[in-house]
Amino acid sequence: MAQSLVIRGGRVIDPASGRDEIADVLVEDGKIGAIGRLTPADGANTFDATDLLVIPGLIDVHVHLREPGFEEKETIATGTAAAAAGGFTTIFCMPNTRPALDNVDAILDLQQRIARDAVVRVHPIAAITLNRAGRDPVDFHGLARAGVVGFTDDGDTTANSGIMRRALAASGETGLPVIVHCEDKGLAMGSMHEGSVSRELG
Numbered sequence: 001m002a003q004s005l006v007i008r009g010g011r012v013i014d015p016a017s018g019r020d021e022i023a024d025v026l027v028e029d030g031k032i033g034a035i036g037r038l039t040p041a042d043g044a045n046t047f048d049a050t051d052l053l054v055i056p057g058l059i060d061v062h063v064h065l066r067e068p069g070f071e072e073k074e075t076i077a078t079g080t081a082a083a084a085a086g087g088f089t090t091i092f093c094m095p096n097t098r099p100a101l102d103n104v105d106a107i108l109d110l111q112q113r114i115a116r117d118a119v120v121r122v123h124p125i126a127a128i129t130l131n132r133a134g135r136d137p138v139d140f141h142g143l144a145r146a147g148v149v150g151f152t153d154d155g156d157t158t159a160n161s162g163i164m165r166r167a168l169a170a171s172g173e174t175g176l177p178v179i180v181h182c183e184d185k186g187l188a189m190g191s192m193h194e195g196s197v198s199r200e201l202g
């Protein structure tokens with residue numbers, strides 16, 4: 001027998017169709033069957049969504065799952081549970097794990113962990129440089145084939161412009177974005193606003 005659920009009385013928002021209204025949503029076999037003022041059949045499963053939003057699954061493109069290496073902060077299980085609780089059904093995870101997501105084996109290992117523990121879709125973003133250290137580039141094309149959705153050194157700048165050039169060339173060839181942390185550590189360390197106070201302090 002088909003499984004159905006009527007989500008009743010929520011604010012239904014769907015940017016793709018321009019919909020924003022209080023309505024009921026019929027879900028049949030995991031798909032939306034109808035939207036509007038619906039009268040559930042006797043004995044139908046219903047969920048009262050009064051004062052709640054009924055929306056397409058949200059996507060977060062910058063998430064730190066911290067696994068492997070920093071499980072005391074977050075794991076794939078806890079991070080994806082938090083995502084689901086907030087309405088996020090797809091997340092992209094950043095490569096500043098230990099070891100970093102800088103090679104195909106690390107991505108394959110992560111994908112096994114995701115298959116085992118994640119409760120929402122998780123797409124990894126690989127590093128631009130080995131160990132995110134800014135010195136040696138990763139295998140962009142191998143990582144693209146392994147299924148990453150982009151490249152970034154996350155909280156660290158890729159100070160070597162030659163490597164950044166290779167990353168951008170690989171981006172053009174693979175169609176995957178390069179995400180840049182824009183901070184020059186040579187400028188950002190120990191600076192202060194230039195003005196009367198800085199002059200007074202010398």
Ligand SMILES: [Zn+2]
Pocket residue numbers: 062064094154155
């Ligand atoms: Zn970050």
